[in-house]
Amino acid sequence: MHVLILGGTTEARALAALLHPETRVTSSLAGRVASPRLPVGEVRIGGFGGADGLAAWVREHHVDAVIDATHPFAENISFNAARAAATAHVPLLALRRPGWVPVEGDRWHSAASLEEAAALLDGLGERVFLTTGRMGLAAFADCPQWFLVRSVDAPESPMPDRTEVLLDRGPFTLDGERDLLHRYGIDVLVTKDSGGAATAPKLRAAREAGIPVVIVRRPPVPEGVETAASPEGAAAWVHGLAEG
Incomplete structure (x- = not known):
């Protein structure tokens, strides 16, 4: 099974470590940071050329599932991922860490x-x-x-x-x-x-x-996209796909 993980976040690296080496993992980084922390597994750096380019890459590299583990504010790539996954007919999951919640004393x-x-x-x-x-x-x-x-x-x-x-x-x-x-x-x-x-x-x-x-406030996840709140939850989703 080949899983494409979009994003260089802490959660994306943790997810790659949970899946690798039992699952083939390719992590895609945007390339906006000069010296990114690299995850385990295969890594590609740079954009895809929009939703159509991402869909073409998914097909060409026989990707079975896409996980959008980008920063919660990386709105463009999230919507491109939703369009690309629909075009390429592969399942998509958005991995989003929970937002912060104010407590007493916060202004x-x-x-x-x-x-x-x-x-x-x-x-x-x-x-x-x-x-x-x-x-x-x-x-x-x-x-x-x-x-x-x-x-x-x-x-x-x-x-x-x-x-x-x-x-x-x-x-x-x-x-x-x-x-x-x-x-x-x-x-x-x-x-x-x-x-x-x-x-x-x-x-x-x-x-x-x-x-x-x-x-x-963070932008919403694209409509209809399933979400997970942790790398462990995302890994369980991948394992469920493999078993199904």
């Missing part, structure tokens, strides 16, 4: 987009810790606030005029996040609802410091 402000998040900043704070990734900084380019931008690779313009870039890769510790908020005088945090434990300590650090958090 969360929900936003539907990065642009809406930028509009919410006025009145919330002047020194912003921006952890939405390096691809969407243009949404904040006209904001007057000072920004600390944390990303794996260096971002490109356009970005806010008053920006300091911190290159780092999770997982992050609670003590480290506490120190960062204090050291840079952060008074508002902006993040996406990525879920997972690797970057969650910033939320607790913000809660302890009484700092408001602007959280961008």
Whole structure:
């Protein structure tokens, strides 16, 4: 059985490790990170050329099932995967880690987009810790606030005029996040609802410091696509296909 896993997320790597070597696994990475952490099994890097290109690749390489384990905000590839799987007549599963849930003491402000998040900043704070990734900084380019931008690779313009870039890769510790908020005088945090434990300590650090958090809601999974909340659940889905 040949399974194509889309995504370089922590969950995608864990799923590849659960399936390999009993199942042939090909993990496809977008190539947006210069030095990605590679999973076990076969790996391809780069795009497919849209839904039609992905469907053609699935057929050519005799893929039996596709698992969309991309980042919860990788909306385009998720919809391309749904179209490609339907075209190639192969089953598709979306592996999505659960989103974050506010607890007592959190000061969360929900936003539907990065642009809406930028509009919410006025009145919330002047020194912003921006952890939405390096691809969407243009949404904040006209904001007057000072920004600390944390990303794996260096971002490109356009970005806010008053920006300091911190290159780092999770997982992050609670003590480290506490120190960062204090050291840079952060008074508002902006993040996406990525879920997972690797970057969650910033939320607790913000809660302890009484700092408001602007959280961008994740886009929905394409309609009709089955989902799993963990690598173990996705592996069970694959095993069920094999046994069926």
